[in-house]
Every structure is written in structure tokens, then in C-alpha cells.
Amino acid sequence: MTVIVRDMRAGVRADTEGFVRVRQRALPFMVYSPEALAHDAAHMHPDARYRPLVAEEDGEIIGTAQVHLAHDSREPGQGxxxxYVHPERTRRGAGSLLVRAAEEHLAAVGATRLLSWVLDEPDNRVFAQRHGYRASRSAHFLRLDLxxxxxxxxQDPPPGVELRTxxxxxxDPRPLFELDAETVAxxxxxxxxxxxxYEAWLEETWRHPLFDPALTTVAVADGRPAAFTLARTDGAAAYATAMTGTxxxxxxxxxxxxxxxHSLHRARAAGYTQAFTGNDAGNDAMIAVNTWFGYEICATEVRYVRELG
Known part of the structure; x- marks a missing residue:
């Protein structure tokens, strides 16, 4: 049995479904869909040099890689x-082949520093270290049984604050773009x-197939958005907050x-049964907010870094 690595074909349903299937098994704490993958491939900013890869064994997709430059970073050269490899298809060389192809691509387009999220499990950490990566900060996945x-x-909003979706x-979504930009910074x-x-944000966030404008909730004060939670849903059971900020x-x-x-209550009323979110391990304020809602940490990732050259 031979494993090969190739580009994911965004227009081929079998490829996007296979990619989603692997990600759902390896990382079941996020919201995916084949349509979202195809959208990312078609609309990611050209400066990202985005290249989704798959590892295939005897016609079956068993591994995936999302590879791109951080085009919106203040520091150039961040890749x-x-x-992620299907948990029942590990130790076949798929992960190493994907890493090699990804590194070659990023080096060719100007990356000088590579960053990789790795699940905080012994085998995964050893794999990253063996390929020359060193551990950096960590982040948590959190889950809530809706x-x-x-x-x-x-609760009613305080005086002078109005809730909108x-x-x-x-x-005119530009006011939400400006709030997102302030909070992500x-x-x-x-x-x-x-x-x-702004145009890139419209394509990558506002027009994304997983974005749910009805469940996205915004607090407006003094005539402008003051706080928001941006919702993504799979149209079935999974709801996720991609960003919450003030x-x-x-x-x-x-x-x-x-x-x-307010967003969580409406999500439950709409039939969503699982809520997901993620927080940097050092973001104590947001972790406290999510704990207040009943979210529990269900997995941790560690960012691994490798300097090139």
C-alpha cells in the first residue's frame, strides 16, 4: 500500500468530503463542511498562497493539511x-509526507517561520519535535452540551445598549469588520x-458558507457595535462561536x-445540540466567560514553531 500526497481538488466532491471526514475524526471540536472547504480554496486571499493537501492511500483520503501564509500578520514570512491524519490510519507515513510537501510549498513562497497546531498528546508532540518544531503557546477547545x-x-441589555443580529x-457590514479588526488585534x-x-474579510468571514448571520449577535451602543459574537453553524447540530469580542x-x-x-439561547431554539469554541490558554477573561456558560475544555492544542533557513 502506497501513500501519496496531492492537492485537494476543491471542485471534486469526493475530495472535499474526504477532507472533512478526516478532520471530523481527528479534530471533532470544530465545524466543517465540504462547501466551506471549497469556498476557502476559491476565496482565500491570494497573498495567503493557500494550498490544501491530502494524503491518499489506495484511493482513500487518510490525511489532510491546510497550508498558507499568514497574509494578515504584521510580520511577513509567517507560514x-x-x-491531521485519520486516527485509524496513522503510522503509514502520511503525516511526514504532508509536512514535507507543506514545508516545501511555504519555503518556495517566502515563509521564514512555520507554525503548526498539534494536539496535546504524546505521539503528536513527539512527531512535531522529530520534524524540528519547538513547543510554544497552547490553546483549548471547549464544548457545551446545548x-x-x-x-x-x-438578561435585558443595559440602558443605552441595543441587541441586534x-x-x-x-x-453594510463594515461596522462589524471594524469591531472584528479591533478585537482580533x-x-x-x-x-x-x-x-x-475589508474585501478579504467579506469573502473569508461574511460570505463564508458556515457564517450564520441570524445567530451572530451584536450589542450596539452610542450608534456603533460595541460587542459581538460571530456564529458559525453546520446547518444540522453543531454551532460554534468563531469570535467573541468587545x-x-x-x-x-x-x-x-x-x-x-442571547446567541446560545437562539441556537438551542433553532435545534443545535452542541456548541464549540476555542480560547488561547492565556486568555483567562474569555475562559472565565465560557466557564460561566458551562463550557468544558475537551482538548488542548500546542502551537509548534520551526524557523527556516
Whole structure:
């Protein structure tokens, strides 16, 4: 049996479904769909030099890699290598082949530093170290049982604050882009992220197939978005908050809890049974908010870094 690595064909349903199948088994704490993968491949910013890869054995996709430059980083040359292999198809060489192909691609397009999320399990950490990566910061996946959990009661917004949904910004989502840009800049990370390209944000966030404007919730104060939680859903059972943040001028008022609670209540009413989110391990404030809702840590990833050259 021979393992080969090739590009994922975004227009071939068998490829996108195979990619999703591997990711759901290896990393079942995120929301996926074949349509989302095809959208990413078609609409990722050209400066990202995005290249999704698959490892195939006898016609079956057993491994995946999402490979791209962090085009929205303040520091050029940051490359992302996120490799996952089906847990029942490990030790066939698929992971090493994917890493090699990913590194060759990123080096060719100017990457000088590679970053890879690795599940915090002994075999995975040894694999990363064996390929020359060193451990950096960590992050948690959190899960909430929406079907059976007890959510905090809904609260009215404080005076001067109005709750809206993402759908209310359909004619002009730029205010949400500006709030997203402000909050993401303050997130703890190995990469300093700066959103400056509105059109890219529209393609990668606002028009993304998983984005759910009806469940996205926004607190508006002084005529502008002050806090928001951005929802993604698979249209079936899984709901995820891709970002929850508050503008600097409005922090400390409980607005993040307010918007997230309203979004979670509506998600449960819409039939979603599992809620997922993720937090940097050093983001104590947001971890406390999610713990208040009943989220529990279900897995941890460690960012591994390799300097090239």
C-alpha cells in the first residue's frame, strides 16, 4: 500500500468530503463542511498562497493539511502548517509526507517561520519535535452540551445598549469588520494579526458558507457595535462561536456575556445540540466567560514553531 500526497481538488466532491471526514475524526471540536472547504480554496486571499493537501492511500483520503501564509500578520514570512491524519490510519507515513510537501510549498513562497497546531498528546508532540518544531503557546477547545445543559437566564441589555443580529448589518457590514479588526488585534497569539482588507474579510468571514448571520449577535451602543459574537453553524447540530469580542471603550460591562448568552439561547431554539469554541490558554477573561456558560475544555492544542533557513 502506497501513500501519496496531492492537492485537494476543491471542485471534486469526493475530495472535499474526504477532507472533512478526516478532520471530523481527528479534530471533532470544530465545524466543517465540504462547501466551506471549497469556498476557502476559491476565496482565500491570494497573498495567503493557500494550498490544501491530502494524503491518499489506495484511493482513500487518510490525511489532510491546510497550508498558507499568514497574509494578515504584521510580520511577513509567517507560514501555517496544520496536519491531521485519520486516527485509524496513522503510522503509514502520511503525516511526514504532508509536512514535507507543506514545508516545501511555504519555503518556495517566502515563509521564514512555520507554525503548526498539534494536539496535546504524546505521539503528536513527539512527531512535531522529530520534524524540528519547538513547543510554544497552547490553546483549548471547549464544548457545551446545548441539548441538555442549563444556560444562564436571558438578561435585558443595559440602558443605552441595543441587541441586534448579524443579519441587521446585511446592507453594510463594515461596522462589524471594524469591531472584528479591533478585537482580533488584542487576542493573545504567536502571530500579530491586523485586519486591513475589508474585501478579504467579506469573502473569508461574511460570505463564508458556515457564517450564520441570524445567530451572530451584536450589542450596539452610542450608534456603533460595541460587542459581538460571530456564529458559525453546520446547518444540522453543531454551532460554534468563531469570535467573541468587545470594543476597548466598552469592556468591563458584561457585554460579551450578554451577546453570547442571547446567541446560545437562539441556537438551542433553532435545534443545535452542541456548541464549540476555542480560547488561547492565556486568555483567562474569555475562559472565565465560557466557564460561566458551562463550557468544558475537551482538548488542548500546542502551537509548534520551526524557523527556516
Amino acid at each position: 501555517n502548517v496544520n496536519v 441539548a441538555n445543559g442549563v444556560l444562564p437566564p436571558l 448579524g443579519a441587521d448589518f446585511a446592507d 488584542d487576542e493573545p497569539s504567536d502571530i500579530d494579526t491586523e485586519f486591513t482588507d 470594543a476597548r471603550a466598552f469592556r468591563g460591562r458584561g457585554l460579551a456575556k450578554l451577546v453570547k448568552n
